[in-house]
Amino acid sequence: MAVNLPLPVASNLKPITGLELGYAQAGIRKTNRKDLLVMRLDHNATVAGVFTTNRFCAAPVQVCKAHLELARQTGTPIRALVINTGNANAGTGEAGLANANETCAALAALLGLTQQQVLPFSTGVILEPLPVDRVKAGLPQAIADLKTDNWLNAAEAIMTTDTQPKAASRTVSINGKTVSITGISKGAGMIKPNMATMLGYVATDAKVPQPILDHLVKQAADKSFNCITIDGDTSTNDSFILIASGAVDVNVNSIDSPEYKLLAEAVIGLSQELAQMIVRDGEGATKFITITVEEGATIEECRKIAYSIGHSPLVKTAFFASDPNLGRILAAIGYAGVDDLDVSRLNLYLDDVWVAKNGGRNPDYREEDGQRVMKQSEITIRVRLARGSASATVWTCDLSHDYVSINADYRS
Amino acid sequence: MAVNLPLPVASNLKPITGLELGYAQAGIRKTNRKDLLVMRLDHNATVAGVFTTNRFCAAPVQVCKAHLELARQTGTPIRALVINTGNANAGTGEAGLANANETCAALAALLGLTQQQVLPFSTGVILEPLPVDRVKAGLPQAIADLKTDNWLNAAEAIMTTDTQPKAASRTVSINGKTVSITGISKGAGMIKPNMATMLGYVATDAKVPQPILDHLVKQAADKSFNCITIDGDTSTNDSFILIASGAVDVNVNSIDSPEYKLLAEAVIGLSQELAQMIVRDGEGATKFITITVEEGATIEECRKIAYSIGHSPLVKTAFFASDPNLGRILAAIGYAGVDDLDVSRLNLYLDDVWVAKNGGRNPDYREEDGQRVMKQSEITIRVRLARGSASATVWTCDLSHDYVSINADYRS
Structure with a gap:
């Protein structure tokens, strides 16, 4: 069902010097399935992340945050990541924390690191204990x-109900040097049926000091993974990690520098590509929908309205049906919570078709024009609000019979 | 598909002295269908309402608010209501306002009233002009x-895609006098596919001064129609109207009086019954779900959490599947936006089954117990938050294949 989602090709995914990847079939929930991924980083690498609100x-998210903070304070670098699918280790209390820590300790022992130099990630069933022995038993295979040049396997190893692996690469020339950026993501709902979570990992070989990477990861998340919605459910495990391996020094030493701007543009672009892949593979998705709200007083109100449209089951089912039932969009704008919105100045377009003019039906709007666009x-x-100059974009998909089937039938 | 929704019986619906109802088949959108309702009120009646945010x-909502405000200021009473289905007169701009006013003027002329003594209501397609000539042409038939004793016909006349008419009655004895309360409602989504809107009308023969009725309508709405959700979409036309015909004087002269408390309890109870009927007839509903959040610091945070659960497509599809996939409920609690929520103190129950204890899986919880309840x-x-003594309840239904079918296929 994925909407125009390209299958990644291993040879197109650029290796990042200073970052190795290895997977295992650890049998965490099912056998004969890539379900464990280890990433090993060079000692020069910096790592930053943003996590679910x-x-x-989940326990691994709490451990990740603590280890990243410790690395920031002590300067002892993060050197490895470990990601399992099949179990989210969420809603698992103290035992869950102990299991996340035990996973880190086991990988650290095998790689000659301290436990605090490892970041753990889990995605899968909530409320069930992590089978930590199977995770640990799989680590040597992943390390071997x-x-x-293992990014495609890595993308496959973090899949749960994704129909396709999600990976992309790009390069950018900074001061005459080529910087590579490669990333993977997973997720087919903001929360997966039971196999929860959106995960995103983007790595570059550029050298980026910690405070600058901390800034960039937030900037990239806000313009990519924080702009997508499938069903409005926010997972317990969502994580987006940005890694700079440090192999290529291109003087990214200030967020005001032209070097930073070039790198940021490439990282944000790749992150958007990966985030959009999640929407394209949205559970039951048959349409990829871009919602742009313009001329707002603030970015916040533009996002509110865009998400209100993007979360509306009525809007989403209309898109599934290719039915230009566009009053539903106006209704969703109206209840978005922008209390002083003057709807009599609002204009609505569907691609190039001007649907609503000054809050009412555009007299020139013809249903067949709406119908033509809806079939795409x-x-x-x-949406143009005529209130200011702020804007925001959200990407989403439609709501189909298959969404209900996937989510109703998954565990049965 | 309606869940335990009783079919109303005409003889059980108590007439309200001082309030007459009449319907017509006006052919507004379809022929041979009750689609126009007129209510005529005694000159002693008081009327209060709450409307969509x-x-x-919609245009009729704007006119209703203006006419109610004028009645409050001048003391000239509201004497009639007119309700059409088939067209919402929403997203229709100035022309829509003119059509709503023209409808009021036409009914006023026929009944010897001023235009401002009439309240108009519409429910149906958004973004299309109201066929005001058909509405006007149907008025004499409705007046005749x-x-x-016409409440069942009235309930049928305001239906759109409801599968059943919704009506109920009760009586309460106050100071030895019998007070009757009868109400009707419609709606099968917070917004109907295209045929938008939830409408509720409750009438009593008690005499209730305007300021007290204004208080009671808000109190009743907050505990009934404002506690339901089907898909989270808020219509452009939602209206809840409380009418006191004034025929029975039982000294409801202060909101602190015992008389008020008796009347309020009955009005709120009936309003809850009518509101729950909307959920029971929710589009595609197969389960009726009560969500109670207790031990909160404030009612607002309890409502936030209850609605977060009630709006989650993942929770709703799990209920459709009778799958005790209860981590989804924890996830929905977690993203409800209660920033300082300590989940390690939280307890979750499904009917009598204790599912999550102190934020993790209850060690005594057995999947077969969850399964047993989910099949009901x-x-x-x-949900018990262990933060205080506030609580809130929300009623909702599950999300089924039929919800998608109804909303995707309706106009096609």
Whole structure:
């Protein structure tokens, strides 16, 4: 069902010097399945992350945050990541924390690191204990597999109900040197049926000091993974990690420098590509929908309205049906919570078709024009608020019978 | 598909002295269908209402608010209501306002009233002009039908895609006098596919001064129609109207009086019954779900969490599947936006089954117990926050294949 989602090709995924990847089939929930991934980083690498805001944040997320903070304070670098699928280790209390720590300790012992130099990630069933012995038993196999040109296997190893692996690469020339950026992501709902979570990992070989990487990871997340919605559910395990291996020094020493701007543009672009892949593989998705809200007083109100449209089951089912039932979009704008919105100045477009003019039906709008756009697999909804100059974009998909089937039938 | 929704019986619906109802088949969108309702009120009646917070509030809602405010200021009473289905008169701009006013003027002329003594309501397609001539042409037929024992026809006349009419009655004895309360409602989504809107009308023969009725309508709405959700979409036309015909004087002269408390309890109870009927007839509903959040610091945070659970497509599809995939409920609690929530103190129950204890899986919880409850058609989710003494309840339904079918296929 994926909407225009390209299958990644291993040879197109650029290795990142200073970063090796290895997978294992650890049998965590099912056998004969890549379900464990290890990443080993050079000692020059810097790592930054943003995590779910869900109060039920999973044990590995709590450990990740603590280890990243410790690395920031002590300067002792993060040197490895370990990611398992099949179990989210969320809603698991103290035992869950102990299991996440035990995973880190086991990998650290095998790689000659301290436990605090390892970041753990889990995705899968919530409320069930992590089978930590199977995770630990799989680590040697993953370590034996460590190599730099292993990104496609890595993308496959973090899949849960994704229909396709998600990976992409790009390069950018900074001061005459080529910087590579490669990333992988997973997720087919903001929370997967039971196999929870969106995960994103982007790595560059550029050298980026910690405070600058901390800034960049937030900037990239805000313009990519924080702009997508499938069903409005925020996972307990969502994580986005940015790694700079440090192999290529291109003087990214200030967020105001032209070097930073070039790197940031490439990282943000790749992150958007990876985030959009999650929407394209959204559970049951048949349409890829871009929602752009313009001329707002603030970015926040533009995002509120864009998400209100993007979360509306009625809007999403209308898109599934290719039915230009566009009053539903106006209704979703109206209940977005922008209290002083003057709808009599609002304009609505579907691609190039001007649907609503000054808050009412555009007299020139013809249903057949709306119908033509609705039949496309990629559609842009554009709202002009006539209140200011702020704007925001959100990417989403439609709501189909298959969404219900996937989520109702998954565990049965 | 309706869940335990009783079919109303005309003889059980108590007439309200001082209030007559009459319907017509006006052919507004389809022929041979009750689609126009007129209510005529005695000159002693008081009327109060609460309306959608949607910024795209429909033309009739704007006119209702203005006429109610005028009645409050001048003391000239509201004497009639007119309700059409088939067209929402929303997203229709100035022309929509003119059509709503023209409808009021036409009914006022026929009944010897001023235009401002009439309240108009519309429910149906958004973004299309109201066929005001058909509405006006149907008025004489509705007026000819006016009588007090006409509540079942009234309930049928305001239906859109409801599968059943929704009506109920009760009586309460106050100071030895019998007070009757009868109400009707419609809606099968917070917004119907295209045929938008939830409408509720509750009438009593008690005499209730305007300021007290204004208080009671808000109190009743907050505990009934404001506690339901089907898909989270808030219509452009939602209206809840409380009418006191004034025929029975039982000294409801202060909101602190015992008389008020008796009346309020009955009005709130009936309003809850009517509101729950909307959920029971929710589009595609197969389960009726009560979500109670207890031990909160504030009612607001309890409502936030209850709605977060009630809006989650993942929770709703799990209930459709009778799958005790209860980590989804924890995830929805976690992203409800209660920033300082300590999940390690939280307890979750499904009816009598203790699922999560202190934020993790209850060691005594057995999947077969969860499974047993999930198979029921009526289920209570109970969350204890251990933060205070506030509580809130929300009623919702599951998300089924039929929800998608109804909303995707309706206009096609």
